[in-house]
Amino acid sequence: MVRAAVLHGVGEPVRIEEIELFPTGPGQVRVKVAASGVCHSDLSLADGTLDQAFPVVLGHEGSGTVVEVGEGVTHVAQGDPVLLIWAPPCGECWFCEHAEPHLCVKAMDAARVPYARLADGTEVLPGLGTATFAEETVVPAAGVVKLPRGAALAEAALLGCAVTTGTGAVWNTARVAAGSSTAVIGLGGVGLSAVQGARVADASVIIAVDPDPDKRKLALALGATDALEPAPDLGKRVRALTGGRGVDHAFECVGRAATIRTAWGLTRRGGMTTVVGVGGKDDKAEFSALELFHFARTLTGCVYGSTDPARDVPRLLEHVAAGRVDLGALVTARIGLDGVNDAFAAMREGRGARSLVVPASA
Missing domain, CATH: 3.90.180.10 (Medium-chain alcohol dehydrogenases, catalytic domain)
Structure with a gap:
């Protein structure tokens, strides 16, 4: 027993x-x-x-x-x-x-x-x-x-789960390139892992978003360049940090329609919004046909960080041993x-x- x-x-x-x-x-x-x-x-x-x-x-x-x-x-x-x-x-x-x-x-x-x-x-x-x-x-x-x-x-x-999902969202699903700008919404274990993944990927801007000041402080210690509290002017503040465009990659790590829309709104034209959080089946996120055309953004889901354990666990262990994660x-x-x-x-x-x-x- x-x-x-x-x-x-x-x-x-x-x-x-x-x-x-x-x-x-x-x-x-x-x-x-x-x-x-x-x-x-x-x-x-x-x-x-x-x-x-x-x-x-x-x-x-x-x-x-x-x-x-x-x-x-x-x-x-x-x-x-x-x-x-x-x-x-x-x-x-x-x-x-x-x-x-x-x-x-x-x-x-x-x-x-x-x-x-x-x-x-x-x-x-x-x-x-x-x-x-x-x-x-x-x-x-x-x-x-x-x-x-x-x-x-x-x-x-x-x-x-947390680390493979968060880093995998950055490395495998979104394939963030060096010099890219990123935003991570929701700083639980997965979101903070995404922040670390963006740092390892050498993203130039890593904006961490969460209402909890302790989590924002932790995100800065783990590699975020900026940490913001959700507010009505969040989009304006993010654009001010990204040349007026918005981020190349936004990662939603909460699993709610409202934060999916927020992540979408922070993404530049032609950028990519990756939904990492697990939401409810009745929580509907809506997009107009016009905005889908006009912004030319990619909206994608992410299961388990698109992880292949045989490939990704050894890679993560190397990053952990080297102090990068x-x-x-x-x-x-x-x-x-x-x-x-x-x-x-x-x-x-x-x-x-x-x-x-x-x-x-x-």
């Missing part, structure tokens, strides 16, 4: 309960969780913005140590430090074969299959196929990537399993960058 933060329904608080993991089967890996970031996608699953069946153990941004491997698993062994990948590509579907593994049609297969049971025998689902709000989890072999020994294992958890600076709270509800509350209120769940501290 292991302790886990179990969610039984939309809008309910998670409850710390003991669950029994199913035996590690062929092609599976059992992992002792070192740490898990609390991501906005977890909150979206908890509050019903994204569909989720129950009961479920959420958490998908995790790292840990291999406890056991199933038959046929050869790329990791017991004792290896690993990063958990919540959307492992199958390598065989049309999207994988066409160099779009972040859109793999089988990436969410594990999320639909129970992986544990409660004390009363009720089967439990793994949130996003990963279930890292727990002391241990069992995942598909493709869902773990071996980490270098000696890596800061707890902070490495953020590579599982700072993982520790993103962590504004370290909590035990019993702190997940408070972390969700902080996220709803826009406080903090990333809460890091360390199950052993609970």
Whole structure:
């Protein structure tokens, strides 16, 4: 039996309960969780913005140590430090074969299959196929990537989603070129990672936008050239910093129609607006036919930073080792399993960058 933060329904608080993991089967890996970031996608699953069946153990941004491997698993062994990948590509579907593994049609297969049971025998689902709000989890072999020994294992958890998504939005989706001007709206873990990604890409202007002064201050420390509070004259201030044009690239890291429109409005004619945040299906962003023609902007969605784990995790590890990407600076709270509800509350209120769940501290 292991302790886990179990969610039984939309809008309910998670409850710390003991669950029994199913035996590690062929092609599976059992992992002792070192740490898990609390991501906005977890909150979206908890509050019903994204569909989720129950009961479920959420958490998908995790790292840990291999406890056991199933038959046929050869790329990791017991004792290896690993990063958990919540959307492992199958390598065989049309999207994988066409160099779009972040859109793999089988990436969410594990999320639909129970992986544990409660004390009363009720089967439990793994949130996003990963279930890292727990002391241990069992995942598909493709869902773990071996980490270098000696890596800061707890902070490495953020590579599982926030950092890959934020930097990937800049490097893979938008392909920001050196000298470009950028704006990032929303300075949670993903937005602050996008700021770092823009700095690594050698963007000349990096404008960070958030109502929280602490987050704006952190963004400046991580490479933003300017940090602005949302206000009616935001567009005017951004244009003043970009030769009157607006930014080449705007990144929306909130997931709301209103901020998508804001990002669009900050983008220059011919520029690119990238929607990174996960929004609700009923929150509609509207654009007139005339403005789509006139501004000649590109509006694109971004899933998981257009990430290919095999390519991007090693690249990120190199940037982390060289000090170009700072993982520790993103962590504004370290909590035990019993702190997940408070972390969700902080996220709803826009406080903090990333809460890091360390199950052993609970």
